Amino acid sequence: xGANPSFMAxxxxxxxxxxxQDREMYGYEIVAAIAAATGRVVAPKEGxxxxxxxxxxxxxxxxxxxxxxxxxxRVYYTLTSRGVRRLFDLTDHWTQLHxxxxxxxxxxx
Amino acid sequence: xGANPSFMAxxxxxxxxxxxQDREMYGYEIVAAIAAATGRVVAPKEGxxxxxxxxxxxxxxxxxxxxxxxxxxRVYYTLTSRGVRRLFDLTDHWTQLHxxxxxxxxxxx
DNA sequence: TCTTCATACCTATCGCTAATATGTATTTGA
DNA sequence: TCAAATACATATTAGCGATAGGTATGAAGA
Numbered sequence: 001x002g003a004n005p006s007f008m009a010x011x012x013x014x015x016x017x018x019x020x021q022d023r024e025m026y027g028y029e030i031v032a033a034i035a036a037a038t039g040r041v042v043a044p045k046e047g048x049x050x051x052x053x054x055x056x057x058x059x060x061x062x063x064x065x066x067x068x069x070x071x072x073x074r075v076y077y078t079l080t081s082r083g084v085r086r087l088f089d090l091t092d093h094w095t096q097l098h099x100x101x102x103x104x105x106x107x108x109x
Numbered sequence: 110x111g112a113n114p115s116f117m118a119x120x121x122x123x124x125x126x127x128x129x130q131d132r133e134m135y136g137y138e139i140v141a142a143i144a145a146a147t148g149r150v151v152a153p154k155e156g157x158x159x160x161x162x163x164x165x166x167x168x169x170x171x172x173x174x175x176x177x178x179x180x181x182x183r184v185y186y187t188l189t190s191r192g193v194r195r196l197f198d199l200t201d202h203w204t205q206l207h208x209x210x211x212x213x214x215x216x217x218x
Numbered sequence: 219t220c221t222t223c224a225t226a227c228c229t230a231t232c233g234c235t236a237a238t239a240t241g242t243a244t245t246t247g248a
Numbered sequence: 249t250c251a252a253a254t255a256c257a258t259a260t261t262a263g264c265g266a267t268a269g270g271t272a273t274g275a276a277g278a
Contacts, residue, residue, distance in 0.1 A: 005118055005119025005120075005122050005123070005199065005234090005235080006118060006119060006234095006265075006266090007118055007119040007120070007123075007202065007203055007206050008118060008206075008264085008265060008266095009114055009115060009116055009117060009118035009119075009235085009236085009263085009264060009265075010114025010115065010116040010118075010264085011116070011206075011210060011265095012264090012265075013114050013264095014114070014116075014210070014214075015210070015213055018213060018214055018217060019213075019217060019218065021217070022217045022218060026226080026227095027226075027227070027228095028225065028226045028227075029226095033218055034213075036218070037212075037213045037216075037217070037218055038209035038210070038212075038213055039209060041205055041206055041208075041209035042206065042209055042210065044265070044266085045265095045266075045267080046226085046227080046228080047228090047229085047230095047265085047266070047267065047268075047269090048264085048265055048266070050227070050228060050229085051228090051229080051264095052264090052265095054228095070225090070274085071273080071274065072225070072226065072227095072272095072273065072274075073226080073227080073273095074225095074226070074227085075226090075227075090114065091214060093116065094116055094210070094214075096150055097116050097117075097120075097150055097151065098207055098211070099150075100146075100147035100148060100150035100151055101120060101123070101124070101147065101151065101203070102207070103146075103147075104124055104127060104128075104143075104146045104147055105123075105127055105200060105203075107146075108127065108128060108130070108131045108146070109128065109131065109142055109145070109146055114263090114264080115236075115237090115263090117235085117236060117237095118234085118235065118236075118264080118265085119235085120236095121235085121236075122235090135255080135256095136255075136256070136257095137254065137255045137256075138255095153236070153237085154236095154237075154238080155255085155256080155257080156236085156237070156238065156239075156240090156257095156258085156259095157235085157236055157237070157238095159256070159257060159258080160235095160236095160257090160258075161235090161236095163257095179245085179254090180244080180245070181243095181244065181245070181254070181255065181256095182244095182255080182256080183254095183255070183256085184255090184256075219278100220277100220278085221276100221277090221278085222275100222276085222277085222278100223274100223275085223276080223277100224273105224274085224275080224276100225272100225273080225274075225275095226271100226272085226273085226274105227270105227271080227272085227273105228269105228270080228271080229268105229269085229270085230267105230268090230269085230270105231266105231267085231268085231269100232265105232266080232267075232268100233264105233265090233266080233267100234263105234264090234265090234266100235262100235263090235264095236261105236262090236263085236264105237260100237261080237262080237263095238259100238260080238261075238262095239258105239259090239260085239261100240257100240258085240259085240260100241256105241257080241258085241259105242255100242256080242257080243254100243255085243256085244253100244254075244255085244256105245252100245253080245254070245255100246251100246252085246253075246254090247250100247251090247252085247253095248249100248250090248251085248252095
């Protein structure tokens with residue numbers, strides 16, 4: 001029941017792709033980075049990010065590499081070229097949608 | 110499978126409330142108005158809007174009034190005061206979320 | 219030493235919401 | 249007369265975030 005729309009659909013995917021555009025990161029790091037970058041406005045937990053990373057990898061948008069770091073095993077993710085293209089597409093889509101909604105909120109009909 | 114995030118979650122509700130802020134409207138009219146106002150960037154069909162209107166009414170955010178118009182029966186919706194409050198809350202939430210995402214897309218970490 | 223906390227990974231289940239696909243009836247226009 | 253537009257409705261599906269667990273290691277402190 002439309003109690004509290006979160007406007008979140010697709011946002012974690014978009015932000016993960018964007019963060020990985022700058023540098024490789026591992027999952028646990030991404031969880032903290034999203035919260036930090038958005039001032040905790042967006043703060044998806046591991047239960048959202050890990051399955052998402054796995055899906056994006058299966059789609060060929062990310063490459064995963066398990067590597068020991070700090071005596072611990074981390075799984076580092078990097079963008080593939082298809083991942084970069086997807087990031088551009090999603091960014092366009094998101095921007096277009098935002099502009100349409102923002103204008104409607106401002107001006108109504 | 111994260112094929113194509115639509116970024117749509119909550120958007121129909123937000124736009125319905127916003128359109129009804131200006132004037133009363135009936136369902137079929139709202140469907141067309143959302144598509145027109147957003148340049149068809151957002152264009153939810155009746156299958157989305159009608160159930161949403163019913164839910165919002167059940168929540169006390171909208172008042173519904175069936176009225177004959179043009180030889181046909183139309184169900185006109187108006188915002189209640191709770192609906193107005195909800196519109197303000199959602200608009201705030203949407204703006205805050207947008208700003209956080211936009212900044213992250215621009216600046217990354 | 220023992221214990222707690224942070225790190226780092228994982229998955230199963232739930233609930234919400236948009237999308238799709240129909241269905242009915244009336245009115246308008248070709 | 250026939251098709252398309254108008255105007256309402258609902259049932260089903262699917263996607264995705266949210267929640268709530270669970271495992272294991274390393275570091276820090278009592």
